[in-house]
Amino acid sequence: xxxxxxxxxLLAAGLFVIGIAGVLTRRNALIxxxxxxxxxxxxxxxxxxxxTALGDLSGQVAVFFVLVVAAAExxxxxxxxxxxxRRRGTANVDELSEMSG
Amino acid sequence: MVETPEISLVAxxxxxxLTVGAVVVxxxxxxxxxxxxxxxxxxxxxxxxxxxxxxAQYNDVAANGFSVSYAGMIVLDNQGxxxxxxxxxxxxxxxxxxxxxxxxxxxxxxxxxxxVFLSAVxxxxxxxxxxxxxxxxxxxxxxxxxxxxxxxxxxAKRADEAAMKYFLLGSVASAIFxxxxxxxxxxxxxxxYLGVFEFFSxxxxxxxxxxxxxxxxLLFVGLLFKIAAAPFHSWAPDVYQGAxxxxxGYMGAAAKIGAIAALLRxxxxxxxxxxxxxxxxxxxVAAFSVVLGTLYAIVQQDLRRVLAYSGVSHAGFxxxxxxxxGVAEVQVLFYLATYVLVxxxxxxxxxxxxxxxxxxxPIENWKGLGRRSPxxxxxxxxxxxxxxxxxxxAGFIGKFGIFTRAWSGDLxxxxxxxxxxxxxxxxxxxxxxxxxxxxxxxxxxxxLGWPAGIGIGLTLVITVGLGLYPTPLLDVLTAALG
Numbered sequence: 001x002x003x004x005x006x007x008x009x010l011l012a013a014g015l016f017v018i019g020i021a022g023v024l025t026r027r028n029a030l031i032x033x034x035x036x037x038x039x040x041x042x043x044x045x046x047x048x049x050x051x052t053a054l055g056d057l058s059g060q061v062a063v064f065f066v067l068v069v070a071a072a073e074x075x076x077x078x079x080x081x082x083x084x085x086r087r088r089g090t091a092n093v094d095e096l097s098e099m100s101g
Numbered sequence: 102m103v104e105t106p107e108i109s110l111v112a113x114x115x116x117x118x119l120t121v122g123a124v125v126v127x128x129x130x131x132x133x134x135x136x137x138x139x140x141x142x143x144x145x146x147x148x149x150x151x152x153x154x155x156x157a158q159y160n161d162v163a164a165n166g167f168s169v170s171y172a173g174m175i176v177l178d179n180q181g182x183x184x185x186x187x188x189x190x191x192x193x194x195x196x197x198x199x200x201x202x203x204x205x206x207x208x209x210x211x212x213x214x215x216x217v218f219l220s221a222v223x224x225x226x227x228x229x230x231x232x233x234x235x236x237x238x239x240x241x242x243x244x245x246x247x248x249x250x251x252x253x254x255x256x257a258k259r260a261d262e263a264a265m266k267y268f269l270l271g272s273v274a275s276a277i278f279x280x281x282x283x284x285x286x287x288x289x290x291x292x293x294y295l296g297v298f299e300f301f302s303x304x305x306x307x308x309x310x311x312x313x314x315x316x317x318x319l320l321f322v323g324l325l326f327k328i329a330a331a332p333f334h335s336w337a338p339d340v341y342q343g344a345x346x347x348x349x350g351y352m353g354a355a356a357k358i359g360a361i362a363a364l365l366r367x368x369x370x371x372x373x374x375x376x377x378x379x380x381x382x383x384x385x386v387a388a389f390s391v392v393l394g395t396l397y398a399i400v401q402q403d404l405r406r407v408l409a410y411s412g413v414s415h416a417g418f419x420x421x422x423x424x425x426x427g428v429a430e431v432q433v434l435f436y437l438a439t440y441v442l443v444x445x446x447x448x449x450x451x452x453x454x455x456x457x458x459x460x461x462x463p464i465e466n467w468k469g470l471g472r473r474s475p476x477x478x479x480x481x482x483x484x485x486x487x488x489x490x491x492x493x494x495a496g497f498i499g500k501f502g503i504f505t506r507a508w509s510g511d512l513x514x515x516x517x518x519x520x521x522x523x524x525x526x527x528x529x530x531x532x533x534x535x536x537x538x539x540x541x542x543x544x545x546x547x548x549l550g551w552p553a554g555i556g557i558g559l560t561l562v563i564t565v566g567l568g569l570y571p572t573p574l575l576d577v578l579t580a581a582l583g
Contacts, residue, residue: 009287016280023273032269039276043283050287058292062234066279069241073272076248080268083252084261093269096262099339099461 008049015042029081029091033074040070106172111161112229113175114154115185116222122147123218130211137204144214148193155189158182173293174232179581180430184228184362187438188221191358191445195351197556198449202347206253213253217351220246224359231294231370233282236363240278240327243359244271247352251344259461263343270326270336278323284316297371317372317379324367327360329353329409330416331390338401341409346455346462349405350448353412354441361419361437369427376426383424388518390417395522398529404451404462407529408444411488414522415440421519422503425510431578432502439487439495439567446560447484450477453547467533468542477547478537480557487564489530490523495567498575 015038022035044063051059085091110117126143130136159182161168167178196203196217203210223243230236248271252264286292288310289300322333329337341349372379394414401407419440422433451462454470454477471478487494490501500523508516536542549557567574 019276020273023269029265029269033272036269036272036276039273040279043276043279046280046283046287050283053287054290056290058234059286062283062286062292065234065238069238069245069275072241072245073275076245077268077272080248080252080261080264084265087261093265096265098259098262099342 005049005053009046012042012045012049015039015045027092027094029084029093032093033077033081036077037070037074040066107170109168109170109175109177111157112168112170112177114157115151115189116225118147118150118154119218119222119225122150123215123222126211126215126218130208130215136208136211140203140210140214141200144196147218148189148196151189151192155182155186158185169231173295174235175226175229176231177229180365180434181229181362183434183578183581184358184437185225187434187441188225188228188355188358190438191351191354191441192217192221194442194449194556194560195348195354195445197552197559198446199347199351199452200552201550202345202452205347209253213250213348216246216250216253217348220244220250220352220355224355224362227359228362228366230363231366233285233292233294233297237275237279237282240323240359240363241275243355244275244327247271247356250348250352251340253345253348259343260345263340266336267340267344274323274326274333277319277326281316281319281321281323284312285320286316288313288316294366294370298373301372301374318382321364321367321379321383324360324364325386325416325420327356328364328416328419329357329413330386330420331393331413332386334390334394334410334413334416337412338397338406338409341412342403342405342461346405346448346452350445350451353409353448354444357412357416357419358437358441361423361433364420364423365427365430365433368423369430373427380424380426383420384512384515387417387420387424388515390414390420391519391522392417395526395529398526401529402463404464404467404533405448407533408447408451411526411530412444414526415488417522418500418503418519421507421512421515424512424515425506428510429503429506430582431575432499432506434578434582435495435571435575436499436503439499439564442560442563443484443487443496446557446564447481447488449553449556449560450481450484450547453477453549453553454545456545456547464533464536465542466544467536468540468544469537470542470544471538473544473546474549476554477549477557480561481537482534483561483564485530485534487568489527493565493568495564495571497568498571502575 019035019039023032026032047059047062129139169176203213220243223239226239248268251267289297291297326333391414394410398407398410422429487496490496504516
């Protein structure tokens with residue numbers, strides 16, 4: 001039994017589902033944020049596995065772009081988390097409920 | 102030896118102008134004490150330069166036809182030019198009506214300005230992209246700028262909550278979109294629209310492979326989230342309510358323009374041969390958005406949330422045009438152009454009434470505005486009627502065009518749903534009008550500066566002008582896109 005690209009794509013699918021589950025179930029903004037990063041890395045793994053299976057370089061190259069975008073998202077996301085924490089003393093998204101309807 | 106891809110500067114001229122403008126604004130804002138006096142000039146110059154770039158692009162397409170450059174990543178064609186023009190108009194009106202917000206931010210004004218320009222670059226790139234990776238980059242450049250814009254209102258109490266919700270849900274949507282791209286790549290072996298098109302035009306006409314279907318579904322879900330189509334709209338009301346009023350109209354407009362541009366290209370090129378498979382889900386989302394947006398808008402007590410839910414139903418109407426396939430681009434673009442301008446104008450009036458520091462616009466605040474500030478009250482009335490699709494406004498022409506196309510495109514049931522919802526929508530659009538003219542209240546009397554006056558006046562002229570006399574624009578659009 002050899003471990004081929006399909007195995008990696010299955011693993012990536014699992015990671016992606018874990019990420020989504022994390023976003024949906026956890027209420028701490030930082031943990032939700034980590035789950036989003038997990039989803040993005042699952043995408044990266046899919047790109048790499050697919051690129052290897054297809055013998056095509058654009059899958060690997062795509063990963064660089066995703067990494068850069070993820071880094072940019074981290075910068076903005078953490079800044080927003082810090083701003084919320086400073087004002088409210090908590091990073092729990094359930095406490096962010098002034099608006100609803 | 103690696104071949105150098107063809108670099109065509111004219112294909113990215115508007116984006117270049119906006120990028121330069123954004124950088125210059127930032128540099129001036131941090132380096133000069135008198136930055137506030139320069140900002141209007143830089144903003145005006147940037148908008149003018151972008152317009153000049155668009156004219157250069159138009160001339161190029163008129164002379165040489167459409168062209169593809171950057172190794173098959175960017176296409177320069179009339180459809181992209183029209184969408185970028187709509188974007189530029191939205192920026193211009195948004196800056197005019199929101200100028201008081203920009204200057205009110207003090208030293209932060211330059212940041213807001215440059216973020217507006219940068220987000221426009223991202224969403225404009227989405228309009229010209231024919232490569233899924235570039236599409237993702239454009240989406241993220243635009244979205245990340247908007248997250249920051251939502252958080253910039255330091256004094257607005259709810260801005261951080263709005264920014265947090267927008268950021269978390271927006272990032273999830275981007276990740277879902279990106280996973281769709283990855284699965285599509287795994288299934289078709291291509292990241293270009295043309296490659297995907299060729300794959301689908303081959304032997305398989307309907308999705309059979311589960312992986313591929315999942316990829317396409319995720320791709321669309323990501324974009325539907327960005328246009329706030331139901332059931333992916335949950336962020337919109339809170340963001341529209343909490344984000345700074347001076348800029349929230351632009352935020353809603355920009356994201357819609359970029360994602361609609363991408364969806365329009367999707368049904369034209371990569372997924373054109375499988376349109377039957379995606380038409381039913383798209384039409385279902387359209388119907389759901391129209392109905393849910395209208396019903397929720399009726400029960401809202403805050404004009405900002407009314408506008409947010411009306412945005413959900415407008416997303417549904419736009420999707421209705423897209424679900425017909427690539428045949429309704431003139432109607433979709435007309436609808437998009439008129440809707441985003443009215444949205445920006447309406448939020449301009451909201452921000453004038455609220456002033457700085459408050460977030461939220463409960464209907465009580467609007468009572469008696471007809472006596473205190475007739476110009477603003479009448480303008481908002483026209484905008485509301487325009488969104489509702491009252492005859493003699495541009496909204497009517499837009500809705501009529503989309504309904505006609507959908508009807509002839511075998512989506513009769515969808516048109517009936519849309520018509521019923523449009524009638525019901527008059528209720529919530531007119532409620533604020535009734536409050537302004539027929540109920541007494543002693544809220545604030547907004548001060549109307551000349552930039553906001555020009556912006557609102559322009560939007561008024563466009564809304565009524567295109568409603569009474571739409572033929573020239575429709576002819577130009579048909580000639581350019583046909």
